[in-house]
Amino acid sequence: MTVADPAHNVEPLAIICGGGGIPGAVADAVARRGRRPVMFAIKGWADAAVVERYTHHWIAIGQAGRFFRLARAENCRDMLFIGAVLRPPITQLRLDWQTIRLMPQVLRSYRGGDDRLLAGVASVAESGGLRVVGLHEVAPEVFIPEGALGRHVPGDRDKTDIARALTVIAALGPFDVGQAAIVADNNVLAVEAAEGTDNMLARIADLRRQGRVTAPPGTGVLVKAPKPGQDRRFDLPTIGPRTIANAVRAGLAGVAVTAGSTIIAEPAAVAAAADREKIFVIGVPEVTAR
């Protein structure tokens, strides 16, 4: 398939935009491939400067009916979820009529972890006649490729730490919990759950300051990977320049993420930061069957 091949200049793509800069990078990639993005910016999460570069509509969580009407008016048949959105307290949602009709489905999604929530969102979307597509189908170039991104590469100790972290994340797959762990000199220092990667890195920086992490500075790896069995249409692991800055503060040797399934925001800025701080950033193969 050629990029911008007119044969692929199909109907526009509805992009449901959460927070951060990734929705913009994704829209750019989609547009470069000859497909028109229509941004559905989630109120309270999406960044106006990011979504306003394309056709856009502001929508609220709980307003499924309004979203379906707008998507139909824009001739969208496919939709993509991208960017950070935290599970809102259900009592704070203002629900429209169509959402209320779908409430049994939504409520079921609220029990259980993120995977169930997102599967619920997808089934709601599909009940509105839209197809939920994955990022790998429409803009695979936003994923990190295999190999080192900058000048630095992991050493033997780092490779052992990376392998251990990947197996920790894989072991937690059935519990729909973290996508990230920090391992230093074969010790599992942190496992991510509700706090998110930045908080987890800040914790390791604190524990190092307090002398409670005794692996020397420049030891340890942040590893991110999608949960095994995760629905790849949602909530993929993401890194960007801030991840590198936080990894440096946590005194790590580097960052390893799964190639082809971790989104990288601003790859050039990430590589430059990694080189400047003398840490590695690498795309690694996913752990397959356990």
Added chain:
Amino acid sequence: MTVADPAHNVEPLAIICGGGGIPGAVADAVARRGRRPVMFAIKGWADAAVVERYTHHWIAIGQAGRFFRLARAENCRDMLFIGAVLRPPITQLRLDWQTIRLMPQVLRSYRGGDDRLLAGVASVAESGGLRVVGLHEVAPEVFIPEGALGRHVPGDRDKTDIARALTVIAALGPFDVGQAAIVADNNVLAVEAAEGTDNMLARIADLRRQGRVTAPPGTGVLVKAPKPGQDRRFDLPTIGPRTIANAVRAGLAGVAVTAGSTIIAEPAAVAAAADREKIFVIGVPEVTAR
């Protein structure tokens, strides 16, 4: 065996005392059973007020030779480790000659998680002619029994959360990582690694304040359990009045810990605090084979 049976009034027990009040409670239990405790208080960790109630010596980590000499002079043949000690930076230890001879063993213990460190400590101790005993052998009454400690008991949702947390901890067993997790309404909110239980609970209190944990206040359970396959002579999970205070700040419904393997400090104070705060504290059976 009768408590204080003179036949069991054997040689004194060497108790290596880390931080906190538990070493004192253990020494009391040992003494009630008719055995004389000799406290070996670790400098920088043990609490003077706790250890000074019995025969005691101050020792530094890395001074294995001095410890062995003192233990022999006191006629101890068994030793017990109890209380909090964090892995010290190896470069900050002042090593005596006997410790230096044992360095290959010690260094091997420093790679890998706590279990390997502790197994290394045990093998060093045994090379000095002492036997490392477990708390269950000398003072089983310091463990929490099965059942609710105060007036409150878990409801059905709490029971589901407890079961999920126990399986998360079990799944992490091979990685020598946490002994604790927090699950609320079937979502795994936190998994403990290097940060310790108090830090993990503080994190959930923070995430709740920030609206990033949306389970309503009074939902969620802190669960502590020894790692599967853990050497029961070391580093058993512990709760005390501070655990209850932190669980309340984190907005949890209660605390569940494994009966017969979790140490409870000041059980009467824990039960009183739980009743006052209307949360449950319960000893539950361990998860057996997966």
